[in-house]
Amino acid sequence: MIRIAGLFDIHGNLPALDAVLEEIRQAGVDQVVVGGDVVPGPMPRETLRRLLDLDLPVQFIYGNCERAVLAQMGATEPGSTTYWGTVSGRPPCGHTHMQFDRMIGRTRVVNAGSVGMPFGDPGAFWVLLGPDVQLRRTRYDLAKAAERIRGTQHPHARDEAQNVLHPPPEDTMLELFGRAELR
Numbered sequence: 500m501i502r503i504a505g506l507f508d509i510h511g512n513l514p515a516l517d518a519v520l521e522e523i524r525q526a527g528v529d530q531v532v533v534g535g536d537v538v539p540g541p542m543p544r545e546t547l548r549r550l551l552d553l554d555l556p557v558q559f560i561y562g563n564c565e566r567a568v569l570a571q572m573g574a575t576e577p578g579s580t581t582y583w584g585t586v587s588g589r590p591p592c593g594h595t596h597m598q599f600d601r602m603i604g605r606t607r608v609v610n611a612g613s614v615g616m617p618f619g620d621p622g623a624f625w626v627l628l629g630p631d632v633q634l635r636r637t638r639y640d641l642a643k644a645a646e647r648i649r650g651t652q653h654p655h656a657r658d659e660a661q662n663v664l665h666p667p668p669e670d671t672m673l674e675l676f677g678r679a680e681l682r
Contacts, residue, residue, distance in 0.1 A: 505626040516549060617666050
């Protein structure tokens with residue numbers, strides 16, 4: 500059975516991505532699917548390059564802010580990297596940054612969470628598929644990652660570093676999402 504790693508909402512957090520990629524190698528993953536919000540963040544070029552240089556097949560799903568970037572790129576090796584716009588005409592990424600696996604009626608809904616900008620607990624969240632669904636949390640050196648993020652030229656580097664160390668609570672973010680939905 501093929502083992503697929505689902506990585507979402509990396510947000511240019513290269514230290515988090517590197518930690519997840521090490522765990523992916525140890526897990527014997529066959530393919531990586533990357534969904535949305537790869538480049539907005541403190542280390543966009545390095546993050547995208549790391550994904551493109553993987554020794555595994557990588558499929559990109561368009562997400563927020565990536566459509567123009569990924570549309571301009573070709574695969575580094577023919578057939579090794581592909582880009583999905585949507586699945587069944589619907590965007591596959593919820594961008595909630597919150598990991599869960601639940602049933603809604605008769606439909607199983609799985610959200611991998613966020614590799615680079617989680618809400619709730621700190622860490623790098625992702626999903627491993629095959630033969631079952633495994634919600635994964637990769638721990639990494641948060642203090643070192645925050646220091647590295649603060650050292651970038653990103654205009655929100657200090658805030659992003661703080662969020663790595665102390666992610667906003669899920670209930671706070673759900674309240675903000677709810678207010679935004681009413682507009």
